[in-house]
Amino acid sequence: VNWIGGTKKDIKEEDIPKVLRMLKNLRKALPEVVDAFLYDPTIVRRLRAGVLTKRDALRLSALGPTARGSGVKKDVRWGYGPLAYGNLRDDYGYKPIIHQDGDVYAKTYVRLMEIEQSIDIMEKALDDMPSGPYRAIEGKAPKVIATLKKVSGTEGIGRHEAPRGEVIHYVRMEGEEGPYRWRPRAPSLNNNLTLPVMLKGCQVADIPIVVASIDPCFSCTDRMTFIDEENRKFVLSYGELVQMSREATWRDA
Numbered sequence: 001v002n003w004i005g006g007t008k009k010d011i012k013e014e015d016i017p018k019v020l021r022m023l024k025n026l027r028k029a030l031p032e033v034v035d036a037f038l039y040d041p042t043i044v045r046r047l048r049a050g051v052l053t054k055r056d057a058l059r060l061s062a063l064g065p066t067a068r069g070s071g072v073k074k075d076v077r078w079g080y081g082p083l084a085y086g087n088l089r090d091d092y093g094y095k096p097i098i099h100q101d102g103d104v105y106a107k108t109y110v111r112l113m114e115i116e117q118s119i120d121i122m123e124k125a126l127d128d129m130p131s132g133p134y135r136a137i138e139g140k141a142p143k144v145i146a147t148l149k150k151v152s153g154t155e156g157i158g159r160h161e162a163p164r165g166e167v168i169h170y171v172r173m174e175g176e177e178g179p180y181r182w183r184p185r186a187p188s189l190n191n192n193l194t195l196p197v198m199l200k201g202c203q204v205a206d207i208p209i210v211v212a213s214i215d216p217c218f219s220c221t222d223r224m225t226f227i228d229e230e231n232r233k234f235v236l237s238y239g240e241l242v243q244m245s246r247e248a249t250w251r252d253a
Helices: 013-039 039-049 054-059 064-068 104-128 142-148 187-199 204-214 237-253
Strands: 152-162 165-173 180-185
Touching: 013 104, 013 180, 039 180, 054 187, 064 104, 064 165, 064 187, 104 204, 142 180, 165 187
Parallel strands: none
Antiparallel strands: 152 165, 165 180
16 A cells, blocks of 8 residues: 555565565466457457557557557556656566557457466565665654645655556645645546547447446546536536535435
């Protein structure tokens, strides 16, 4: 679990063999899954829908497997390489897995191939993992909070590659226990914009698999505009939304 300045728990030496066994079992089971999804004629025909061209992927700033399935080499670990990603490209020989077709099959291909790639990375990371502190700020939550209180008038941006693509976190501190402002940008915010393009010309039966191909997280994208019966657009504040939720709960009770 992530923790400010590191992780919440260390990986103990005795835990490593257990993890390696799990990875070995996963690698052993993977070919059967790959064969079913990438080579079964019936499934392949169903996945040949929802095309996102490379040009549209770049124009709409698609991320993660959604972009890589359209031939775009976009991966924070490869193109940016901050902090823990620093040696991934040179020491591990990491390269983004891409497919040029841009359809649901292409995105499925990328995700399946990345499973084996992730296993390779984890095995090598466990083998190379050094001993020593695993947090920049040692101690329990009170010490972390005390450290945060000393940080005032500063801001930072963090980027990492999540399963759906690049995640960005912006934070600004003003000497309080918590952030003065914190704003995440989840990859689904970008990838959701590709759906109108991919769904154009599709059969109704294709809609579920096309939408699922970007693995959307709608709760991650908390920006929304309400449109009423008269086509008027408006935005609700957090307080208004909470109040409406409470009123709906009381009304249905």
